Amino acid sequence: MDRRAIKFDWNRARAFLVTAEEGSLSAAARALDMTQPTVGRQVSALEAELGVLLFQRTNSGLILTQSGADLMAQVKVMADAATNLSLLASGHAETVEGNVCISATEMIAAFILPPIIEKLRKQWPKIEIEIIASSDTSDLSRREADIAIRNYRPTQQELIAKRVQNTRGHLYASKNYIQNLEHRQSPQDLNDAVFFGVDRSNRVISYLKKFGFDLSSSNFPVIVANHLVQWEMVKHGTGIGFMMSDIGDAEPLVERVLPTFPAFETETWLVAHRELKTSCRLRVVFDYLASELSE
Template sequence: MRICMNWSAIRFDWNCARAFLVTAETGSFSAAARELDVAQPTIGRQVAALEEELDIILFERLGRGLALTAAGKMLLTHIRAMGDAAFRTSITAAGQVQSVGGKVSVSVTDMMAAVVMPELVTRLRMIAPQIEIEVISSNDISDLQRREADIAVRHVRPEQPELIARKLRDSEACLYASIDYLERVGRPETPEDVLNLDFVAMGTAEQLAPFLERMGIPAGVPKVSLQSDSGLVCWELAKRGQGVVPMISDLADQSPEMENILPELKPIIVPYWLVTHSELHSAKRIRIVFDFLAEALSQPRFGI
């Protein structure tokens, strides 16, 4: 089926097109509303307005879900390209701003957000008080190409050529437990003993096992007693005597009540990369924050 549209007669509204794009990518009006931070009825009205303007049906309503029509699939290809161009334009424009004042968002893990960033942001604000710092606490990799953050601290080197990445250093991750927990259950004397302890983990026992093997712990299924998708929550649970938790030593050293349970185990090497978009790096405020973080985070214990 061939679908023809009279594009020359269309009064284009980017808000309606964006509502359609995000709805198509998220699968529902409600999810699109959350993504764009607007009311759900607004999304529905904008999509309906686009359908009326183009005189086509973009979605089929299937119960509570939505499915793209043939016309919707064709339009999505064009709108997605326009969206990518809009993001690139936004990044380029932001990169040309040379004023020091303005907002800079930095994405870090929730553990780093709680333990490291308060001190660093305080020092940075003394150096450049005009800059507004937003700390994004996320254990997911922020999409810098779509401006989910201006700067990110990552444990993997990005592959996108548009991103600038500076390796800061390597840190080490070891196994920690509270002194109270170890005194209650006994300190392990051999790698084999570790598998008898309770673990607090961000993943399942099956996901944790390969990391333990890399540390020299014999193959086996660790006893994961508590789980959370938050590293900070796992750490706080372990501090309260709930078990053993893997943690980066630079962060663990901030808590004297925690102990490396078997120092002779081989640590996991954790690289630190500071990343931003090449276009954004030319903006003065981005450069100031990037260079400050690069210097501070390169230091042992992150310079705090």
């Protein structure tokens, strides 16, 4: 192969890939931290360079042409290779110092991580920690985070995962709210109670149905996606919400709604990109989190 004949601009290819993934030039510009005209020029330049039309411009947005779809499959391979090269190179070059980004739910970030991070920083003061507190799943392959704490087992082959201690939780309500409940012996006693939802779907209803609850959307008049905000509303007597047992039992303003009901258990997984095994600082943080979260 005559590699001198290859005239391919990776920056243009990356602009095309992110535009296709994000669905618009404006969204791609935000993802790449560039201006929209700059992204548009790079995509147009790639089209001119290759002599093909990559997108159809319609009133509803950008639509990949067949040529664009064919090219996108190849550019994805290039992007994965570039990411792996970056991961490998940075891992071998770094010692136990530098930035580590951890993604976790609001509850874990607020109640579980603070003492762990404090001890970790005392032991490795040159490690800088960034916390993403969100219930949304961070894309580790695109380096949205280095390490994630999740309540489900990952399925992607490029990820490594370690199962840590299961998370146990209960339904809680303020003592004032509980005084208004006549009975608290079984799930059926809560058919007229107010619960918190995280969105407008029926996921929570379906989940609780497995445990004998018979609820409908009318039981969820308050929707709060942020669990920390939801917990504050539980403490103020607005309704019933989930909380990890260790946190809920230690809060004097609330009680378990069903004191004798078994705990709800969810798996807790510590997840990282497979190539991060080559990074000393990430290996240190991963192993430390695994040890602390397993206790």
